[in-house]
Amino acid sequence: MEYRLKIDDEVVPVTVETDGESGLTAFMGQEQQTVSYTVVSDHQIYLMVNGRGHNVYLNDEPDGKTVMINGQAYLVQDADDLERKPVRKKGAHNAPIEVTPLTPSVVVSVLVKEGDLVEMDQKVVVLSAMKMEVTLTAPFAGKVIGIKAAEGDKVAPGQILVDIEKETDAT
């Protein structure tokens, strides 16, 4: 089995060959690692790699897995999977192109209304999460065509709060 696994910006090809019930050999670059494993619970695996024991803790993410080892959290992604799935929408400068919260929050105030013309980076919604206030801004210039949240609403990442239609270049 071949995998291409990405951590941060580094993609490393890994080939594995199973070896009985609870063992395998992993080939990464020039190195060969002998691996055996014991499942401790739904989220914990005890790995023996080249004779050394490691407790790893795992959780599923929408686009990979979080692996915790010795207090550090690694987001490991399958580069092949990532290439096959539709890429999460990103605009210029890697900025999100939707007005949506980064974390579950409460709407403090909506600064625009339907029909308003907005400029890029104009403040549109103020949110509060864990006593911190955050202001979301318009990802591009355009017209507000829908307000999908009101003061006091609890909102989650993925929810569009303000719908903005991008203005077409008028020259």
Next chain:
Amino acid sequence: MFKKILIANRGEIARRVLNTCRELGVQTVAVYSDVDSAAIHVLEADEAVCLGEAEPAESYLNIDKIIQAAKDTGAEAVHPGYGFLAENAIFAARCEAEGLVFIGPPAQVIRDLGDKITARQIMVKGGVPVIPGMTQSETDPETIRHVADEIGYPVLIKASAGGGGKGIRIVRSADEIDEACVSASREAKAAFGDGTIYLEKFFDQAKHIEFQILADKHGNVIHVLERECSVQRRHQKIIEETPSPALDPVLRDEMGKAAVAAAKAAGYVNAGTVEFLLDNEKKFYFLEVNTRLQVEHPVTEMITGIDLVHQQLEIAAGRPLSIGQKEVIGRGHAIECRIYAEDPQQDFFPSPGKIVFMKEPAGPGIRNDCGVYSGFEVPMDYDPILSKLVVHAENRDTALRRMLKSLQDYVLLGIKTPIPFLISVLRSEPFRNGAVFTDFIETHFPDWKPETPDRDIARIAFIVDEMLGTRKGKTGSQMKATVVTPFQTLGHWRL
């Protein structure tokens, strides 16, 4: 001793107060909001009263509802914890008026010490060294400039009603001062409704040293040694330790005496903390008094063996202090790390959500005051503190190693925590040398990135987990089969 106490707080501190009450055989009443119905402090109390909606004003800050809950359950006393109503003089006064014992200082003392200028005046009268500066608020720019010239730049313009870093301006030269006064005053007026300002000397490389004090209703006051809290981020403490590497026995004794003098000058009762600034010439100055039990109190408990909450209850019940100053002895070294639900790689942005899996560190000299558990949904409405991890060991080096090991053993999945950041800080050369000042993080960790030494292991773990399909079928978003078939284990194969 009281028969029943209501704890007007939540999370780890409510649980910690509950612990002592249970040991003493005191009945406990917890209060909670809608989102906290399964919170640990509710599960562990004898009785619980729902206050209503999550918003603090409707629940944990709602004085009427809390007083009513105390009356309905027959609680005799109220412990306010820290934050929320702990330093609210109106709440303390209401308790007194309603025949409830407020476990803390009298309302008037909270009021006096809550106003920075009044507090300074009390300390000057009490013979406690204060930071050179003004002891009354001033609006005349000429007077302010004159005082600044006298005490020497840099100076700090501070709002009298201030807190949380608002209404503060550092001024390094005479030509900046007028503008700084105007802007600080405007910010203070907007944030606190009070634009009065005053001026103090500013110290670039200073240490925050605080002394724990206990005062009973009979005039006895002792200090319970110090804590150093210099590792801060945006004026919020993240690591605290005791003893302070900066203090020798002589200086400790001097500062301890000053802390006791400060408490006496203010007529303090119950547990409190006197904060000092220590400059790089070993001179110390009064900063403020925190009229509550502090977040970092466990480090003091670890080195002295004293249960501060127990002392608070005894004092509130009218008993004289059972410990004399000579009996307060510190042994070994203790360190505390605050574990918040924050993402250190997104500028410490709050990270609420469900704790999918949790494993706490344990072992000799390890204490975790924890307010959450595996499966708990961390709400977004409150301060994101999850737990306080505290270690105690024979000396500072051993304590550091014990804390590092504990942080590495602490597993929290489903939310983000600053554990990787704390590990980097504790491993750093300046921290190991005790060269910690209030600008520690800005100086040494301005662009921090986590250390990731086990990437290979992480990749192998991913593959093994994928092959085993352990959690599949439970999330529903991936393959449903719980039996692993070759079609899954073959992975990516090419013709």
